[in-house]
Amino acid sequence: GQQLNQSPQSMFIQEGEDVSMNCTSSSIFNTWLWYKQDPGEGPVLLIALYKAGELTSNGRLTAQFGITRKDSFLNISASIPSDVGIYFCAGPLRYGNKLVFGAGTILRVKS
């Protein structure tokens, strides 16, 4: 079953606002990944985090690997209309080469 919990489920924000979303788990993860899916497309990797406490930026996006290794956060600054889409967190299960995904956060932007 689902091992990653994402919140919020959806957001409807004004263009220019900052966005925060997070992903939590009852299990420890050694890697956290954030993907974005545009409507009608496949997911695209935004940021990969490999170390507890790590803070990584990609343009207006910043993601953090939680110290407990059970959570991660993604922030988007000064949102623009092309930020619309579904944002997924993902992480590898402890054993085997398998990724699990959260259910996603749907982001809508009012211009």
Added chain:
Amino acid sequence: NAGVTQTPKFQVLKTGQSMTLQCAQDMNHEYMSWYRQDPGMGLRLIHYSVGAGITDQGEVPNGYNVSRSTTEDFPLRLLSAAPSQTSVYFCASSYGAGGLYNEQFFGPGTRLTVL
């Protein structure tokens, strides 16, 4: 590079029919995988492969078969389609070494409807 390609883009099947979803990548990636995406459930792993000739089950393998005869191709077969298999299917690939399998490149998806 074309990256990860999937065919067909859309497909409608009747219950009980069989079909194969095609996936190919031209990046010489070792790791390939199939996911299905259903509303509110994110992506769930169906099957994956860490190299030619090696496959393994993911979270939701029932009703699907895979094989990996070449590095480039990883087809997904539905033997007897059921309405519960109505979904969007994504193929993905990655280098697969040293945890880099996490950084997966996704194809554009196949939208399957089973009536």
